[in-house]
Amino acid sequence: MSTIKANTLLHSDGSTTNPPAIPALDKRMVTAWVSWNGIGTVSIYSSENVSSITDAGVGLFTVNFATALANTNWVAVMSTQENNGSTHSSSNNRVIGPARVARNVNNCMVRAANPSDYSTRDNARNDVLIMGGRA
Amino acid sequence: MKIIYQTDDGIAIITPAPNCSLTDAQTAAKDVPTGSAYKIVADDYVPSDRTWRNAWTIEASELTDGVGE
Numbered sequence: 233m234s235t236i237k238a239n240t241l242l243h244s245d246g247s248t249t250n251p252p253a254i255p256a257l258d259k260r261m262v263t264a265w266v267s268w269n270g271i272g273t274v275s276i277y278s279s280e281n282v283s284s285i286t287d288a289g290v291g292l293f294t295v296n297f298a299t300a301l302a303n304t305n306w307v308a309v310m311s312t313q314e315n316n317g318s319t320h321s322s323s324n325n326r327v328i329g330p331a332r333v334a335r336n337v338n339n340c341m342v343r344a345a346n347p348s349d350y351s352t353r354d355n356a357r358n359d360v361l362i363m364g365g366r367a
Numbered sequence: 368m369k370i371i372y373q374t375d376d377g378i379a380i381i382t383p384a385p386n387c388s389l390t391d392a393q394t395a396a397k398d399v400p401t402g403s404a405y406k407i408v409a410d411d412y413v414p415s416d417r418t419w420r421n422a423w424t425i426e427a428s429e430l431t432d433g434v435g436e
Contacts, residue, residue: 266384272415279384284370284398287380289421296398298387339398354417 263306264297264362270344270354277357291344291352292331301337301365308340313357328358337365369413370395371425372405372435378425380413392433399435407432 243250254261266279274287286294310328331341342360346353368391370381383394391407399405406429414423 268382271417273410273413274380274382276382276384279386282384283387283389283394284381284383286398287382287420288374289377290417296381298384298389354420 259364259366262361262363263301263365264295265360266295267357267359268293269356270358271356286339288341289352290354293342293344293358295340295342295360295362297338297340297362301362302367303365304335304337306335306340306365307363308342309361309363310342311359312344312355314353314355328355328360369408369410370399370405371408371413372399372403372430373425373427377421378423395433396436399433401435403435404430405433405435406430 241252242248243252262280264279264281266282266285267277268279268285269275269277270287270291270293274285276282276285281298282295283298284296286296288294308330310330312328328342328344331343333341340360340362342358344353344355344358345351368383370383370391372379372381381394381398383389383391387394389397395405395407404427406425
């Protein structure tokens, strides 16, 4: 057994944005993720392997992958935060989950709802993380 | 920058990811459904008050910037 000790691991081109391939570990790494503001003017806080989000209505969004996934065996993990401030308009937390549609390799449709009545709601922060879907 | 297109239920509004290397035109071509006409607008073209979000509409004649591929 050998151990590699290094402070920095770069692609052979020296880029700090072009990641080096680690085939044996790729399937354990995040495939795509995004965090966005869904109230007021919709905006993306940060993301990776996401080209855009589509606002389809109150609480209804699609996460579009920058690079299509290799297959539909992916897992979506999601969370929301109703407001950025210290107060909020109701005592209900928000839930977010995949919309009830056929999954595909290009995007993930999600729906944020109020668990008290399952009506769709906008949130200050919507976070989606995708694992899997790799060859 | 936003990309707007019509859906069966109203309109959809695409927000490109700031750190994505695709151009606005490439994002529009890729993320707008195939065959749907779209319009590219400034952020402030879209109302920030989402109270009536599900009632928003756009004239089809305004969607002249391209078609989803």
